[in-house]
Amino acid sequence: MEMDAQTLQALAEVDIRTVSKESLADIKDVKIDRNLSREERITDYIRQVKNPYCVQCNGIIVKMNFSQSGETLEDKLTSYFLST
Numbered sequence: 001m002e003m004d005a006q007t008l009q010a011l012a013e014v015d016i017r018t019v020s021k022e023s024l025a026d027i028k029d030v031k032i033d034r035n036l037s038r039e040e041r042i043t044d045y046i047r048q049v050k051n052p053y054c055v056q057c058n059g060i061i062v063k064m065n066f067s068q069s070g071e072t073l074e075d076k077l078t079s080y081f082l083s084t
Contacts, residue, residue, distance in 0.1 A: 025049040
């Protein structure tokens with residue numbers, strides 16, 4: 001699932017004070033298939049969570065922010081999936 005920059009920007013700007021908890025994926029339900037390639041794992045993760053910046057965990061809304069290190073969301077997800 002490829003997302004354009006505009007869509008990713010809109011997802012990154014979701015306000016956790018107003019987002020519906022029911023609209024967010026619960027991270028405990030996300031399953032990562034380690035047999036998939038890196039690109040396939042990233043695509044599958046985004047497919048499952050819908051918004052890679054905002055999920056819920058045990059009923060708590062969690063918003064992910066990334067430092068301005070120059071790394072993209074893909075870089076961060078790649079790093080995460082390579083470490084698991």
